[in-house]
Amino acid sequence: MPRAATPDADRPDSLADRVYARLKADIFDFRLLPGDRFTENEVAARSGASRTPVRQALYRLQREGLLEVRFRNGWQVRPIDFGHIDACYELRIVLECAAARKLCEGGAPGAALAALTAIWQVPPADRLTDPAVVAALDEAFHLGLVEAAGNAEMARVHRELSDKIRIVRRLDFTEPARVTATYDEHAAILAALGAGDAAQGEQRLRAHIETSRVEVRKITLHRLSEIRRAAAAGG
Amino acid sequence: MPRAATPDADRPDSLADRVYARLKADIFDFRLLPGDRFTENEVAARSGASRTPVRQALYRLQREGLLEVRFRNGWQVRPIDFGHIDACYELRIVLECAAARKLCEGGAPGAALAALTAIWQVPPADRLTDPAVVAALDEAFHLGLVEAAGNAEMARVHRELSDKIRIVRRLDFTEPARVTATYDEHAAILAALGAGDAAQGEQRLRAHIETSRVEVRKITLHRLSEIRRAAAAGG
DNA sequence: GGATTCCAACTTGTATACAAGAGGAATCCA
DNA sequence: TGGATTCCTCTTGTATACAAGTTGGAATCC
Incomplete structure (x- = not known):
């Protein structure tokens, strides 16, 4: 830094x-x-x-x-604009895939991803479940990936994007099934990148983020109506 | 009202x-x-x-x-930091290539690039030479490319990048040979994209931006020393 | 003569005062 | 009763006053 x-x-x-x-x-x-x-x-x-x-x-x-x-x-x-959120997710895919390719350029990245591997490639029993904690870890995973690629400007833009979508993204981990999927997919991504397989890593990243985008949209709409109903009832 | x-x-x-x-x-x-x-x-x-x-x-x-x-x-x-400038150029390549792929997704883009084609695919006699004008056109070309891809967030980030590198980028067109090269390369990029050939368009874009980065660096260092010398002499 | 200390002038950070305009409620008229 | 209108309150935009801190240099000491 x-x-x-x-x-x-x-x-x-x-x-x-x-x-x-x-x-x-x-x-x-x-x-x-x-x-x-x-x-x-x-x-x-x-x-x-x-x-x-x-x-x-x-x-x-x-x-x-x-x-x-x-x-x-x-x-x-600013009201939530899913068109804008979708654009951010699409840009995330572009940036993170570019970072993945860059990481694999000189062979397998190895040490650069050790910290992430230690968190995500763990036995199922050691997986965390607290939504707030997993949300923070998920964000740190993707930030870390881009950070490791070594382009400070790319990392900065990606951080800005993370800020913009955080308001909806964190809801993704309120559903246990989504936490499980996140662990699985992060581990698979790290496996591909660790082996230096840029193409497979990129494909898995793209699928992972795209899935997240779709799920988050559903959860957010549901959650927002819940909050509004509670606010209306509570005063 | x-x-x-x-x-x-x-x-x-x-x-x-x-x-x-x-x-x-x-x-x-x-x-x-x-x-x-x-x-x-x-x-x-x-x-x-x-x-x-x-x-x-x-x-x-x-x-x-x-x-x-x-x-x-x-x-x-902020002093010019070529490390930072290089990072911006690299990110430009990532974004503009993504935009090119996106443009070619549903076949040839056609109408979306008509305005750019009218400017850049002209007979040599009709080419402009004023450095300031060509610099503005060049920036508009790349902004327009990303804009046409239809992701507003991507376009916004790309605009920010253009702002950051403008201080050096505009110097690229003070050399007539660079203006000629820019015309040639822009025309070639538009030809590839117009034919819906994403791979070739992407490759030409990458080469074009990378060349520009190298040239601009040389010109800027030379120009800065010139300006400093003039300022010292003139009082 | 050289190093050191201290001060005063400036600098940004924050608070407050004033200006211009938008919006809504009360009022007036038909 | 309905609608237009006027006016007053509250909003942000801008200017100014005050507080806290840094710095360069003059005065001083060794």
């Missing part, structure tokens, strides 16, 4: 950074639902900060595609 | 937007050289705006990787 070399790496986060992180978490944890509207003053009051750092955070989230600002008319959590 | 599709589509740019555009142009036109340092107040004075919109613009450029902020110690135009 080249970041560590910069002079103010150890400086504590600014207020704007903290507000940014908090808002992002609010969105991912469905405390702020897609379509919800709010104002800068509300966020400022909740954060205990003034509008200045709040606005900095809001505009950053806007650039990342999570929020929308309406001229002198408040902010809105 | 008919309104545009999006509510604030016809709203004039905010001050922050104008400052952003101006700074970006300053960087791309070498009025701000890589490594140059400056303060928020300087920019505010030049723009006739206050620090608030200036800061908004600066932080946007920082997130795009063009500037760096040093805690209570001014701003700096």
Whole structure:
């Protein structure tokens, strides 16, 4: 990580950074639902900060595609757009397959994937099941794959994509069958790449991500209606 | 009272937007050289705006990787990092080749590339030579290729990449031989894609971008030293 | 003369004040 | 009663004031 070399790496986060992180978490944890509207003053009051750092955070989230600002008319959590989500999944396939090819370029990648193998190629009894944990591990798997390919810009774009789809992607692991499938498929992908078989690794990656896309779409629609019903009933 | 599709589509740019555009142009036109340092107040004075919109613009450029902020110690135009530029070119190859494959998926793309063909497949006598014009056309060619593939997220990422490398890329067309090569190669790429030959189109695209990367690197190093020498002599 | 210390000028980070405009509720008129 | 209109409140956009921290150099000491 080249970041560590910069002079103010150890400086504590600014207020704007903290507000940014908090808002992002609010969105991912469905405390702020897609379509919800709010104002800068509300966020400022909740954060205990003034509008200045709040606005900095809001505009950053806007650039990342999570929020929308309406001229002198408040902010809105960008509604979930499955067309956009699908585009992100398709781009993920492009990037991760490119990373897989790159990894296998000079023969089998070996050491670069050791950490991932230790997590995913384990006996069924050792597999984890907590949805939140598996979701984090899954994201780390795909991020790690691209990271290992060694193109920092590709890794950055892929991280951005992961941020954008996280709001729906994490729901994939609330179903035990999907967790099992994820373990199986990750292990198979690692096996192919570990053997230096780029073509097979690529094909398995593509199938894995595409399956995930379809499943996540179904689960999200179901979950969103559940949350809305609960919110309507609870007040 | 008919309104545009999006509510604030016809709203004039905010001050922050104008400052952003101006700074970006300053960087791309070498009025701000890589490594140059400056303060928020300087920019505010030049723009006739206050620090608030200036800061908004600066932080946007920082997130795009063009500037760096040093805690209570001014701003700096990020020095040119050829490692980073190379990574962007490699990612361009990945994205544009994916777009080419996607374009050829359902047979020959045909109409989608008509506008590009009209520009690039012209008799030698009709070819343009002004470096600035050809640079703009070249960027439009590659953007149009990805745009035509129909994945908005892929197009957005590719636009971001184009922004990042523009500072060096545009120098490619200051040499007449490179302009000629660009015309030839673009025409050949369009011919392959127009015939629905994804494999050949992809191979030509890859070679074209890779050549450009190498040439641009040489030209940039030469040009930067020229500019520095002129600046030192001129005061 | 050289190294060191300390200060004052600047820099960004944050808070607050002011300006311009959008939206909705109350009101007025037919 | 229905509809248009006016006006007031609240919103974001921008400017300014204040706080915290860095740095370069002058003054000082050895």
